[in-house]
Amino acid sequence: MSVDTYGKVYLVGAGPGNPELLTQKALRLIQRADIVLYDRLVNPFMLQLVKPDAALIDVGKKPYHMHIQQQDINEKLIKSAKQYECVVRLKGGDPAIFGRVHEEVVALSNLDIPFEIVPGITSASAAAASLGIGLTIRDIATSVTLTAGHFKDDTSCSMDVSSLLKHGTLAIYMGVKELKRIMDKIFETTHVDYPVVVIYQTSTIKETRISGTVTTIANKVKRKTSEVKPAIIIVGNIVAHHHIKVDATINDSKAYLVSGPRLKAIEQAYQIYEQGHWCMINPKENMDFHATQQQFLKQQLTKRFDEIIHI
Known part of the structure; x- marks a missing residue:
């Protein structure tokens, strides 16, 4: 990409957590992105949907703790737009509802960096x-x-x-x-x-x-x-309202890890989410992935899983 041009930045809503609640546009952009800058509340499985050579950058903020400042995030967005054609800023929920999207829009607009806001389910x-x-x-x-x-x-x-x-x-x-x-x-x-x-x-x-x-x-x-x-x-x-379901905790759901070929593992993971569970994948091709994806996967595999499925 020319040093005189910028890529496009997509400010994408990842929804509340369940990957089945991603919009079609959000999913397509995640799969197409050259780099994804993601928040703390984004379901990690969604980040496994990126293409193998895409970079992952954690810019998550943890409430009531020291965390990355908004100005630093803005600078990372600008730097990414200088290097990549398709930049995805992935935010939990809807980026325009208490998602600090305005600050990022201003930072991008000041440099005439093209951007688009992609709503998510709040x-x-x-x-x-x-x-x-x-x-x-x-x-x-x-x-x-x-x-x-x-x-x-x-x-x-x-x-x-x-x-x-x-x-x-x-x-x-x-x-x-x-x-x-x-x-x-x-x-x-x-x-x-x-x-x-x-x-x-x-x-x-x-x-x-x-x-x-x-x-x-x-x-x-x-x-x-x-x-x-x-x-x-x-x-x-x-x-x-008499139909409401309150005082309930989902106790019978499990955390799964699916190991095997990437595309088959993703398909299996969606079936597991459809059944009300949680899932990550451990693709057998992971050594071919971007270094940031390899590091991300290494961190995720330290979590406790109730069941591991090999396909």
């Missing part, structure tokens, strides 16, 4: 689907508000909860650490003890749901889990 939609409900239900909830529990540098934010009083649903991202403060604010504003459900790691085999009300949920969560894990908090009358 965790609120996936969580509602897992619960067996809609975020809106006629005559129960006629609107939905997506909001965040904290903003940049872990600062808390003042959220508008008035939509709850207008028959709305409130979906709160990144709010578990501040759960009590958020619930206290909701009750102080509305004086209604709305039903609440907290869904951890939705669409994965580690999905867990804890239900309660605005006045009880913080203590319930504190008793049941001490670890701050990715979660979506849904508040509103839809949570009391």
Whole structure:
């Protein structure tokens, strides 16, 4: 590629975790990418769908820990666009919903680097689907508000909860650490003890749901889990709907490792995900892969698997 030109950068939503929830365009771009810069919450199996000579760069941020800064990510994107024709910035969920996509768009636009935003399924939609409900239900909830529990540098934010009083649903991202403060604010504003459900790691085999009300949920969560894990908090009358599936943990799901020819292993992995399990592959051709892929696979193989399948 000419030193005077840039490749194109795709800011791609990887969805909530299950690879079957990738959009067709996201899948095609992952398979076509020359380099993938990926977030912490991206399912590692998705990174095994890249072509053998593609580079993988971990730019994941871990909440409440020291992590790579956004400016560093922007610089890596620009550098990648100088070197490669197809650059994929892979983000969990939908990149345009609390995904810091604006900062990256500005950095690319300032240098006239071509880019495209590719939406993904956001965790609120996936969580509602897992619960067996809609975020809106006629005559129960006629609107939905997506909001965040904290903003940049872990600062808390003042959220508008008035939509709850207008028959709305409130979906709160990144709010578990501040759960009590958020619930206290909701009750102080509305004086209604709305039903609440907290869904951890939705669409994965580690999905867990804890239900309660605005006045009880913080203590319930504190008793049941001490670890701050990715979660979506849904508040509103839809949570009391009689069809909802709450207080459930997916206990019978397994983590599989499929070893064998790459394409056959990928096909087998999709079947395993279809059955509600989790899977990685150990392709027999891995020595022909890019050095970053080899290193990535080495790290993944240190994980514990419930069952190993050889094909």
